[in-house]
Amino acid sequence: MMGRLKSDQGQLFYEFDLSDAIPEDHLVRKIDTALDLSWLRSDLAPHYSSTGRPSIDPELMIRMLIVGYVFAIRSERLICREVQANLAYRWFCKLGIEDAVPDHSAFSRARNERFREADVFRRVFERVVEACIAGGLVGGEGFAVDASLIAADANKQRSIAGQDWRRDRDPARSSRAVKEYLTTLDDTAWGAASDVIPKFVSPSDPAAQWTGAHKGPAFFAYSDNYLIDVKFGVILDVEASRAIRQAEVGAAKTMIERTEERFGLKPERLVGDTAFGAAPMLNWLVEEKGIAPHVSVSDKSKRDDGTFSRSDFRYDPTADVYHCPGGKQLGTSGTVHEGKTLLYRASKLDCEVCPLKPQCCPKEPSRKIPRDIHEHARDVARSFAGTEAFEQSRRQRKKIEMRFAHLKRILRLGRLRLRGPRGAQDEFVLAAIAQNLRRLASLVARPPPAHAPCIA
Incomplete structure (x- = not known):
């Protein structure tokens, strides 16, 4: 006999365990096992007042943002709607079936104030990297470095000529993105990377670089810089910079030094393309850091007129x-x-x-x-070319290219939503957290223990 749906849903009491509704192999279960945010509340406590109305739990907001980046939900408004309706997301965010979901506007204020003051996203990222190290996913012998262009939230039609943009403006009368740009003028990954005046500048996001590096129509972009361990492709560090080669090299140095300082990891070899094959970078690797550069040397000494090179x-x-x-x-x-x-x-x-x-x-x-x-240093780099170890490094460099392909195609981070250097940095760090969590969950995470049923 054909069944029929019940039209009456007015049952007074339900016995419902939210955990039972989540499949055992669902990605949120694996990520929840790999993610530890028990430290977050105590570390953020100094940034909250001891009086007044209780704020939204910062762990809830971080978990919701992680859901957004892991599952390629590219809008905080949409994240709130998905968490409202999706039981798996509710369970991961530790919300009950009747708990209210925060308004999307709360994320902007928390990100621009408390989260940035405490550098929360960077600290969450480092905790995830530590979990990857503890799980045996980081070899520490070989690192790879590269950068990828991500389109900025800037419009060419509203840009101005580079020579018309003035840096000596009043920060107090500028937007947040402009203020952030003005504070980075002496940074090697930003203003100090090059004194060349760009062809166009976006008044709404002047740190975004006008570039035609893809050999197509030019656009405003930032560089997303990754430093990965070549064993399993774990992202050890991430840094936003201007979309020019000098800035990417400066970001690579920052990431290598920060990884050594934060995790005590210094590789025996560094894999990179010719962008990192300039003499000053190679000298820094060989003479200052003692790292073997498995990098193609940038060399223009070869003559093509038949005379001796x-x-x-x-x-x-x-x-x-x-x-x-x-x-x-x-x-x-x-x-x-x-x-x-x-x-x-x-x-x-x-x-x-x-x-x-x-x-x-x-x-x-x-x-x-x-x-x-x-x-x-260039001679040292040339001595590795053609060796078996160098060829292995060339093959392993594809892992960092795969990280960027995953970033753009799976996580859908082809264009930024946030403006300014800090906005780009926040998005890149959150995306790297999501990628590492997915990697960690797929390789070492175990199902969590069963939860006791509850009555709602």
Whole structure:
């Protein structure tokens, strides 16, 4: 006989255990096992008044934000609606079936005030990384670094020319995003990264960089910088920066130093693309940090006109001279040009009678070889190229590219909602928390113990 739905839902009492409604293999169960926020209330206590009306529980707000980023809900208004209707999200947020869900406006105030004052998102991220380390997901031997462009919440039609933007404006009369930008002018990942005036500036978010790096239509963007451990792709650090190479290199240094300071982890090797193959960065890795750079060296010394390239000249570090293919020496005066280059010159008398002059310097009286002051570090990096370990690092670098693909395609963070350097940093850190939690949950999390039934 065909069944029929009950039209009367006015039952007075229900015996209902919210946990029973959540499948044992649901992602929220695994994430809940991996996430520990027991420290949050005590650490945030100094930022709340001891009198007045009780505020919304900060753990509830953090859990709701994590739900949003884990399940790609790109609006705080929509997060509130989903938590209101979705039993699994309610259970994860520790809400009962009749508990009220906070209004979406509460998130903006908490994020801009107490959460930023206490740097809560960064501390939650670090606790998740510690859980990954404790779970054996971090090897500590090899790290990879890279950056990806994320579109900013800025409109080209409302932008102004770069030369018309003035930094000497009154912060008190500026928006929050502009105030944040003005405080980062001396930061190596922001204002101090380059003194080049951008073509366009967005008045609503001046820290966003006008860029055409994707070889398509230009747009305003931030760089999302990741430092990962290559064992399982766990994100060890995350940093927002301007969308230019100098800023990304500065962010990489910050992340490496912060990871060593915070977790006591320093890799034996660092994997990266040619963006991190500039001489100053390589010198920092080799001479200051003692890290093997598995990085393709940025080298423009190869000639394509048929004459000898620098690689055809042999450098003697003992005598600090180059030996040319004709057997003569090129020495240097020791003068550093443009703050980074030494010039090694051959004798004009040697070059005039040399039979190889048409292949060496046909248009010059003598040959000169430029050598970067950090060339030793570049040579160290070149020595790894072609080795089995270097090829393995090249394969492992795909893991960081997969993290960015997951960020944009699964978590749907292709465009920012928040403005300013702090807004971009908050979004990037929350997304990294979500990615690490998903990774941790899929590899080591165990089902939680059963909860006692309750009567509602």
